Amino acid sequence: xxxxxxxxxxxxxxxxxxxxxxxxxxxxxxxxxxxxxxxxxxxxxxxxxxxxxxxxxxxxxxxxxxxxxxxxxxxxxxxxxxxxxxxxxxxxxxxxxxxxxxxxxxxxxxxxxxxxxxxxxxxxxxxxxxxxxxxxxxxxxxxxxxxxxxxxxxxxxxxxxxxxxxxxxxxxxxxxxxxxxxxxxxxxxx
Ligand SMILES: [Zn+2]
Numbered sequence: 001x002x003x004x005x006x007x008x009x010x011x012x013x014x015x016x017x018x019x020x021x022x023x024x025x026x027x028x029x030x031x032x033x034x035x036x037x038x039x040x041x042x043x044x045x046x047x048x049x050x051x052x053x054x055x056x057x058x059x060x061x062x063x064x065x066x067x068x069x070x071x072x073x074x075x076x077x078x079x080x081x082x083x084x085x086x087x088x089x090x091x092x093x094x095x096x097x098x099x100x101x102x103x104x105x106x107x108x109x110x111x112x113x114x115x116x117x118x119x120x121x122x123x124x125x126x127x128x129x130x131x132x133x134x135x136x137x138x139x140x141x142x143x144x145x146x147x148x149x150x151x152x153x154x155x156x157x158x159x160x161x162x163x164x165x166x167x168x169x170x171x172x173x174x175x176x177x178x179x180x181x182x183x184x185x186x187x188x189x190x
Contacts, residue, residue: 001121001124001125001127001128001152001154001159001163002154002155002159003043003046004164005124005159005163005164005167006042006043006046006120006121006124007039007042007043008164008167008168008171009042009120009121009123009124009167010038010039010041010042010116010117010120010121011035011038011039011171012120012167012170012171012174013038013116013117013119013120013123014034014035014038014113014116014117014120015171015174015175015178015182016174017112017116018182018185019174019178019181019182019185022181022184022185022188023106023109023185023188024188025106025188025190026106026109026185026186026188026189026190027104027105027106027189027190028189029104029105030104030105030106030109030110031189033100033105033110033113034109034110034113035113037110037111037113037114037117038113038114038116038117039117040114040117041113041114041115041116041117041118041121042117042118042120042121043117043121044079044088044114044117044118044121045079045080045084045118045121045122045125046079046121047079048076048077048078048079076125076130076132076133077133077136077137078136080122080125080132080133080134080136081132081133081134081135081136082134082135083136083137084136085115085118085119085122088114088115088118089115092111092114092115093111096108096110096111122134124163126142126143126144127143127144127151127152127163128143128151128152128153128154129143129148129151129152129153129154130143130154131143131148131151
């Protein structure tokens with residue numbers, strides 16, 4: 001899937017989880033950092049592509065990206081597997097409380113927002129023809145639906161004119177249906 005589709009998928013997942021498991025408290029900074037973290041989380045798995053948008057944000061990012069990319073055998077390996085999810089979780093668990101002052105930004109909420117973005121990326125990619133190497137380093141690609149021809153080709157019309165608008169419609173439907181729950185979450189803001 002393209003970065004744009006991953007962004008909307010991540011946001012749809014974030015608001016869904018927020019309604020299912022609302023936070024107990026929320027600050028403006030936590031909310032803002034979580035939304036940004038969610039989008040970043042959705043782009044992390046494709047950092048093994050030198051052209052990834054995250055690399056553009058860094059000075060000399062494309063050169064760094066090319067070097068970093070060589071550390072991977074090919075696109076979609078470790079970063080798209082259960083092992084990758086576990087590693088990123090452990091890394092964030094260690095890093096988040098060290099970069100955020102818990103008084104202003106809740107590191108747990110931000111960490112879960114990033115993980116939701118990351119997880120939504122894998123979910124979206126499982127709908128593509130390539131499937132997911134979930135059990136990397138074992139060579140077994142998982143996809144939904146299991147029949148490859150029924151799955152989506154990245155960047156082609158089904159993604160742009162079916163998947164992308166469908167997620168947009170879902171977000172709209174969800175916000176209308178759960179507006180009270182979402183308002184309750186916003187009321188937590190201090
Ligand atoms: Zn991907």
